[in-house]
Amino acid sequence: MTSCYIVDKSESSTKKLVGLISQIPELVLLNTHTDLERALKEITKAPSTTHILFVALDESNTSGKLANYDFYKEFVLVVVGSNDHFYKDAFELGAAGYLSKPIKNEDFTSAIEKCKARLISNLDKRHSSLGETVLKRGSFNSVKISLNQVLFIEMVDDETLWHMIFQDLERSPSSDLDEILKKLSPKGFVRINEAVIVNKFHINKFKGNKICLINGNWFEMEQRYVNEFYSSINII
Template sequence: MMTIAVIDDEQHCTDRLLALLQPYRDEIETVCFDTVDKAVRGIEIMRPKIVFLDVQLNEKTGFDVLSSVSHRDFCLIFTTAYEKYAIEAFKFSAIDYLLKPIAKEDFENAMRKAFERVEQNHLHERINVLLSHFSKENTTKRISIPSKEGYSFLNITDIVRCEADVNYAHIFTSDGKKHTVSKPLKYFEELLSRHGFFRIHNSHLINLNSIKAYAKSGYVTLSDNTKLEVSVRRKEAFIKVCKGV
């Protein structure tokens, strides 16, 4: 029998998850907690295999739960109302989340991945990546990159450029490595634009801090000596960004 923990301070949200879990009742046992303290104690004692964790818990947050538990051998699924910044952090860490009100189809997809234990790999490190994006300290931000072996964890500042390859993206880092991810370039553009990245071409997203030179002919040279063309329609915006306009 698999134990599933539902951590939420709003009863109607807890009831919604319990209703969605009903089809699994013969193979699971559910436990519910409505405060950070209860959740921490419950996780340590009950050792759930799947945890549904609300972002906001009274005056505290689900991140307080994660920072306090020593047992992290579970599949983590956040539940949250729409908060763009929080969702961005989930994407950086590759941690699953469900938007409230929770749709049945989204829930079933999350459960399928949980049962396959897809989302459990390297959870401890992915939680650390997540927490780094909520830290008020000036810490180096990182991103979790899915790979065949599990995940790679990259400092955002080490990414030189990203290159499109149909529905894949190749990420090139300052150590000369290439990481291939089954995500389109637009996915990384949306994540990295606030972190000093600019899409100079349909196929290329670059780290502005990695620019070595820019020629009037419309080509930019990066720190790894890659030379790329800035598309005509993006050139004006690119020059403004470089000038800080």
């Protein structure tokens, strides 16, 4: 059964997308620009095997009016999952028009397939391994992502803010992590240093101030977070 989360204050507009997404298996649709807190809550409910279709709106002028669809000209697609590799590209669509009129399902899925095919072809030429891919478009920063993670992109004026909510871990500036951690369930997430929040269900083993995730990555806890970590593992 398809999982479909629509995260947007403009509920009436996004309802038009439900019919399109309902025919695409194991996808979650998120528009995090308008309500990041709700998006985080929805993401924590999604199974780790769920593919995430993230639709963001790329600002085409400097007004910074993020809630006004008229100021956006592109959708950016990010599709990642625990079983398959999908990659991100952007295709131009008038966002206001897209949300206000019916779009044929085949047109929507065709656009996604073209994006994936083009990116996979380009990545095959540049990377020996598809385990990690570099996402880069225009003025966006280059960001490496792997499986089991969700990428949030927020545009604020001319500045691009990246929020990488990993199912394995979270990397972000320290001040951002403080706010993000407040929105994450203490049953699933715990902070271990200034740059990393880990998903406790993805921890394979730990000893002292060392943590190993199920993907084999080791992390070192800062002393100030050690007691908090050992106390929190009993909350799982």
